[in-house]
Amino acid sequence: MQETTMHEPDRRARSPWSQHLEGQEVRLSPLHGAVDATITIPGSKSFTNRALLIAALAKGTSRLQGILQSDDSYWCMKALGELGVEIEMDRDSVTVKGNEGHWSVSKADLYVGAAGTVARFLPGVLAVGHGEWTLDGSKRMAERPLAPLLDALSSLGADIRYKGNPGCVPLTLHADGLNGGEVTVSGAVSSQFTSGLLLAAPYAKETLTIRIADQIVQRDYVEMTLDMMWAFGVRPEVHEDGQAITIQPSVYEARTFRLEPDVSTCGYFWALAALTNGRVRIEGISAQTRQPDIELLTVLEKMGCSVTHGENYIEVRGTNRLKGGFTVSMQRWSDQTLTLAALAPFADGPITLTDAAHIRHHECDRIAAMCEELGKLGIQVEEHADGLTVYPGEPQPALLDPHDDHRMAMALSLIGARVDGVRISDPGCVSKTCPDFFDRWRELGVGVEVI
Ligand SMILES: O=C(O)C1=C[C@@H](OP(=O)(O)O)[C@@H](O)[C@H](O)C1
Numbered sequence: 001m002q003e004t005t006m007h008e009p010d011r012r013a014r015s016p017w018s019q020h021l022e023g024q025e026v027r028l029s030p031l032h033g034a035v036d037a038t039i040t041i042p043g044s045k046s047f048t049n050r051a052l053l054i055a056a057l058a059k060g061t062s063r064l065q066g067i068l069q070s071d072d073s074y075w076c077m078k079a080l081g082e083l084g085v086e087i088e089m090d091r092d093s094v095t096v097k098g099n100e101g102h103w104s105v106s107k108a109d110l111y112v113g114a115a116g117t118v119a120r121f122l123p124g125v126l127a128v129g130h131g132e133w134t135l136d137g138s139k140r141m142a143e144r145p146l147a148p149l150l151d152a153l154s155s156l157g158a159d160i161r162y163k164g165n166p167g168c169v170p171l172t173l174h175a176d177g178l179n180g181g182e183v184t185v186s187g188a189v190s191s192q193f194t195s196g197l198l199l200a201a202p203y204a205k206e207t208l209t210i211r212i213a214d215q216i217v218q219r220d221y222v223e224m225t226l227d228m229m230w231a232f233g234v235r236p237e238v239h240e241d242g243q244a245i246t247i248q249p250s251v252y253e254a255r256t257f258r259l260e261p262d263v264s265t266c267g268y269f270w271a272l273a274a275l276t277n278g279r280v281r282i283e284g285i286s287a288q289t290r291q292p293d294i295e296l297l298t299v300l301e302k303m304g305c306s307v308t309h310g311e312n313y314i315e316v317r318g319t320n321r322l323k324g325g326f327t328v329s330m331q332r333w334s335d336q337t338l339t340l341a342a343l344a345p346f347a348d349g350p351i352t353l354t355d356a357a358h359i360r361h362h363e364c365d366r367i368a369a370m371c372e373e374l375g376k377l378g379i380q381v382e383e384h385a386d387g388l389t390v391y392p393g394e395p396q397p398a399l400l401d402p403h404d405d406h407r408m409a410m411a412l413s414l415i416g417a418r419v420d421g422v423r424i425s426d427p428g429c430v431s432k433t434c435p436d437f438f439d440r441w442r443e444l445g446v447g448v449e450v451i
């Protein structure tokens, strides 16, 4: 068996909440029989980091229940703590004492890890204050696009100097309040630029209108930001068919808030039911969620699974032969592209995933990385500029590289739950959003050995 060089993970970006930091690889062995479980999943990364930042900007003390404890939320809380925000944790609840954008520490070195939500949401939050902060992140973060957001903030008064690649971290941000007026931003590479401007917008000195130059990929995440702003008492006005949003100067009001489970994480567990002709019920989630990855359920149904929506749960039952032979646009919910790509070899026809060119800018180039790893398993794949086609096949034993990407590791683990001999290097990378993923996998009956 040919074994190629693995991508060197950036371990500095792993938080104290990570696990298997020293683990070289995880060896997976298939479930005996079908999964049959009722489980809960920790809070949504997207809700957690939005709620933390808004609570820090708010007037009063907020209580957030059901937060995610992972690398991405750790770096968010750490940065807020370094700005002088008081955050107290009690299991999965936090209280955050808001300071209305008056950061008490006006000079600090802040680190965002590998968290896109922190890298894209923190600059605006800083720009409303007065001070000078440096911002740095993981090696991959220094390659991920930030320029559309930073250019917009510069045009509103932030003074940003780049220490490495222009438009990327590391950088220094000097702020003396955010101006109002009008600003235009692109949503074609990431929805997070628009969300990052929106979160800060109520604290601009005057009314701010954000114009979106093009089509936002994964638009639901912007809607999630708007919902969260409403929940904390701010009223953004969306106009021009959604292409412009106006925010009056206003202040977030502290709230007590229970966060939803992370639907992106739920996806791996529902997919496990699909793959093993089993049953997985996840409690605490409903189809009414704003989280776009809920769309996975529609595709699982198309593949022959049955989905039951209860009062406070969603259950997936698998099938003994998954159906393929279709194309699906991943533009709105592209975090599940890798999940579907991992299920696809077990379907009865090829599956083509399209409209996801932006995921080449995520934790790794996810299209290229998935094609490479499926290739190592002997699966036929075609790489397209905006996606991939995966053909039915019989995965062969292989050592796989998650490319320092939590979703690559979790998606590839699905294959290890069905066929013998799948090994994945650097199992600790799952800590970006689900540090105990492999314990959960083991509890559901998958053989998991971390060495
Ligand atoms: O705003 C958010 O919480 C997110 C937006 C999406 O990113 P992009 O819009 O950058 O693709 C998504 O992939 C990410 O996991 C979370």
Ligand SMILES: C=C(OP(=O)(O)O)C(=O)O
Residues within 6 Å of the ligand: 114, 115, 116, 117, 335, 362, 363, 407, 433
């Ligand atoms: C793209 C993702 O994360 P980020 O928030 O770092 O963009 C992801 O979690 O799949």
